[in-house]
Amino acid sequence: MxxxxxxxxxxxxxxxxxxxxxxxxxxxxxxxxGKALRIVDWQQANASFFNAIKVERNVMFLILTLIILVAAFNIISGMIMMVKDKGRDIAILRTMGATRGMVMRIFLLAGASVGIIGTAIGFGLGVAFAGNIETIRQWLQGLTGTELFAAEIYFLSQLPSVVETSDVVSVVAMSLGLSFLAVLYPAWRAARLDPVEALRYE
Structure with a gap:
């Protein structure tokens, strides 16, 4: 007392x-x-710990966003190189009657398929990794002989993992959205290609 x-x-x-x-x-x-008492819950008692987790989560989301942006720039550069390499083929399609809209749709589908396939693979691997994170941690500890998740520091006996549907949906939507945006300029550039200029030196 x-x-x-x-x-x-x-x-x-x-x-x-x-x-x-x-x-x-x-x-x-x-x-x-009555209100003549003070209540402190477990989150308030460990406020500094939860604030550290929140900061860590925000930093991880920022890192993930930067990774997605790098992947989007890779798609842009790859599609631009494809437009340059396929300039002669694009010109032949145009001379055979293909409209600019048709050419643009071809490259939009090609670029979007890369984004969709990459997002699907990343989604599957991410969910599988999150669902088996404790098993993976124990395997890595046995392989390396080091403690990867010290209980005396994190106050937890095992590595927790919860797959939040809202987070998964937001990441997948961001990845697909950036993938589609990344192919717009290369597809527009392919559609604007002049067949006469492309075939001049062929």
């Missing part, structure tokens, strides 16, 4: 089976016991 209060209760600990029920339980306790 605090302040030598022998006949008074100064501190009560409440344990819940579901940690997500903390906000509702807080309201219920205040309603039952």
């Amino acid at each position: 605090y302040f030598r209060s022998k006949d008074a209760v100064t501190n009560i600990e409440v344990f819940l089976d579901d940690p997500d029920r903390v906000p509702q339980t807080r309201v219920d306790i205040l309603r039952s016991a």
Whole structure:
């Protein structure tokens, strides 16, 4: 007891089976016991730890965004090189009656397919990795002989992993959106190619 209060209760600990029920339980306790008390939940007691996790999560999202941007620039450069290499073929298609819209659609489909396939592979590998992260950690620890996730630092006995549907959807949408945007300029450039200039030195 605090302040030598022998006949008074100064501190009560409440344990819940579901940690997500903390906000509702807080309201219920205040309603039952009155407002003349101070409630500190497990998130407030470990505020610095949760703030560090939040910063780490934001940094990881930023790194992931930069990786996706680099991949988008790779698609742009690859498609531009394809337009240069296929200039003669594009010119032949134009002379055979293909419109600029048809040429643009061809390159849009070619570039978009790269983005879709890459996103699908990344989605599958990412979900599989997240679902088996603890098994992978133990395998790497046994392989390297080093402790990759110190329990005394992170206060956890194993590496937790939860696949958030909203995060997965946002990452997939960002990846697909940037992939489609990345092929717009190369496809437009292919559609604007002059067949006469392309075939002049052939």
